[in-house]
Every structure is written in C-alpha cells, then in structure tokens.
Amino acid sequence: GIQVEQSPPDLILQEGANSTLRCNFSDSVNNLQWFxxxxxxxxxxxxxxxxxxxxxxRLSATTVATERYSLLYISSSQTTDSGVYFCAVYNQGGKLIxxxxxxxxxxx
Amino acid sequence: xxVISQKPSRDICQRGTSLTIQCQVDSQVTMMFWYRxxxxxxxxxxxxxxxxxxxxxxSGFVIDKFPISRPNLTFSTLTVSNMSxxxxxxxxxxxxxxxxxxxxFFGQGTRLTVV
Numbered sequence: 001g002i003q004v005e006q007s008p009p010d011l012i013l014q015e016g017a018n019s020t021l022r023c024n025f026s027d028s029v030n031n032l033q034w035f036x037x038x039x040x041x042x043x044x045x046x047x048x049x050x051x052x053x054x055x056x057x058r059l060s061a062t063t064v065a066t067e068r069y070s071l072l073y074i075s076s077s078q079t080t081d082s083g084v085y086f087c088a089v090y091n092q093g094g095k096l097i098x099x100x101x102x103x104x105x106x107x108x
Numbered sequence: 109x110x111v112i113s114q115k116p117s118r119d120i121c122q123r124g125t126s127l128t129i130q131c132q133v134d135s136q137v138t139m140m141f142w143y144r145x146x147x148x149x150x151x152x153x154x155x156x157x158x159x160x161x162x163x164x165x166x167s168g169f170v171i172d173k174f175p176i177s178r179p180n181l182t183f184s185t186l187t188v189s190n191m192s193x194x195x196x197x198x199x200x201x202x203x204x205x206x207x208x209x210x211x212x213f214f215g216q217g218t219r220l221t222v223v
Contacts, residue, residue, distance in 0.1 A: 033212060041145075041198045041217040045109075048211040086150065088212070096141070096202070096212050098150045 002027045002091045006099035013077050013106050021072040021102045023087035030090060032063050034072050037084040037101075046072070046085075077106045110135060110203050114215030121191055121222050128187045129218045131201035136181035138204075142174070145198040145217075154199075157184040191222045 003026040013019055023032070034046040047054050047061040049070065054061055058077075063070040074081055084101040091097050111134040121127050131140065140157040155163040155176055163176035178184045188195055198219050204212045 031210070035214075041200075041219055043200065043214040043217070045211065045213060088151075094139075095153055095156075096204075100150045 002029070002089060002097055004087060004089055004097055004099035006085075006087060006102050008102060009100065010103045011105070013104065015077060015079060015106055015108050017077050017106075018073070018075045019077060019104070021074070021085055021104075023070045023072070023099055025068050025070075025089050028065065028068070032070050032087060032089050033096075034061055034070070035086045035088065036081075037086060039083060043086070074104075077104075079106045079108055082106050109211070110137060110213040112201060112203055112213055112215040114201055114218060116218055117216060118219040119221070121220065123192050123222055125191055126187055126189045127191065127220060128185050129199055129201070131184045131186070131215055133182045133203045138181070140178060140184045141202040141204070141212075142176060142184070142186045143200045143202060143214075145200065147196070151200065154186070157186075188220065191220075193222045196220055196222045 005024045007022045031050050033048050036044045049061045049063045051063050051065045058075045060073045082105050084103050086098050086101045088096045088098045113132045115130050142154040143151040144154050145151045153166050154169045155165040157163050157176050157178040159178045175187045198217045200217045201215045202212050204210050
C-alpha cells in the first residue's frame with residue numbers, strides 16, 4: 001500500500017522563526033491534506049492540496065504530485081503553532097493514510 | 109465543509125467496562141470513519157461505518173471489541189468494549205464521501221483513559 005513519510009519527526013523553534021515540513025508519498029495520489037493536531041487532540045484542517053500552492057495567512061503549502069512530495073511552510077512562528085502536523089493521502093480504496101507526523105514546539 | 113460533533117470529549121473508565129462515543133455530522137454524508145490514535149502515534153483507521161449495513165473493519169480490529177452503529181446519514185457511534193489500559197487512546201470520527209478527490213473532516217476527538 002501507499003507509504004507516507006514525514007520529516008523531520010521533531011522540530012523546536014524560537015518564536016518568530018520560519019520552518020518547512022516535508023511529506024513524501026510512495027505512489028500517485030488524488031488528494032493530499034495537511035492537518036494540525038492541537039494539544040487537546042483536535043485535528044484542524046490546514047490545506048486540501050493535491051497539487052499546486054496555497055496560502056493561508058502565515059502558512060502555505062506546495063504539492064508537487066509528479067515528484068510525490070508536499071511541503072508545509074510556517075512563517076513567523078508563534079507558540080500557538082505548537083502541536084503535531086500530519087499529512088494524509090487517500091489510497092486507491094478511498095481510505096485516508098496518515099504520515100507519522102512532525103511534532104513542532106515553538107518556544108517564546 | 110462539514111462540522112462534526114463528537115462526545116464525550118474525554119473520559120476515564122474502569123477496566124472491563126465499555127464506553128460509547130457519539131459522532132454527529134451537520135449534513136448527510138456517505139461515509140463515516142473511526143480512527144484510533146495511541147499515545148505518541150499517528151492515526152489508524154478502525155473501520156468504515158456504513159449506513160444500513162455492518163461496518164467494514166480494518167485488519168486488527170474486530171466487531172466484538174469495537175461495535176459500530178450507523179442508523180442514518182448524519183450519526184454514528186463507536187463502542188469500546190471490555191476495556192483494558194491498552195485501549196487508552198484518542199478516538200476520532202471523520203466524514204467524507206469516500207471518493208478520491210474529497211476533503212476529510214474530523215470531530216474534536218475523545219480522549220479515553222482506562223485505569
């Protein structure tokens with residue numbers, strides 16, 4: 001089945017710094033999503049981005065489907081950005097497959 | 109987008125008991141899914157809740173342990189039966205059409221601790 005790998009697994013930033021999170025997937029996909037899981041466990045939709053580039057405030061994402069990767073950019077990080085970032089793709093059976101996540105900690 | 113309400117948000121339960129988690133979607137959806145997230149781990153799909161028929165379980169999950177109901181197109185329940193401390197996890201429901209080009213949305217999760 002499709003494999004989803006995220007890097008880095010952990011990241012510690014100083015408030016105000018920028019970061020790039022990466023998601024590699026092993027097969028072609030029709031859907032890719034980025035989520036932020038807050039400390040209370042809630043999954044928040046960040047981007048639905050099967051291809052191209054999208055921006056939402058300080059966050060942006062780019063998916064290069066032909067090269068099977070996606071990047072999530074966080075600029076001017078804030079302590080509220082802390083948590084785990086997941087990317088997920090649908091397999092051919094219509095099931096959402098998650099990567100292992102990147103745990104981000106932003107220090108004041 | 110879909111708004112998904114899940115309850116309870118958290119619970120502490122005695123081993124050997126059962127807990128039923130409810131998931132309500134604000135619109136009719138074809139597919140509802142249940143996930144488990146063990147401490148420090150990623151999300152793993154438990155089953156697909158099918159309206160009008162039995163749920164479809166993933167490898168490693170069985171109906172006796174995780175019975176699921178789906179009485180209509182907006183509501184589903186997951187029961188965690190005969191709990192042990194190993195069942196301590198976050199349980200999340202999700203909705204979508206199941207198609208390959210649709211966005212998935214999640215409830216706020218149920219944080220379960222079994223003592």
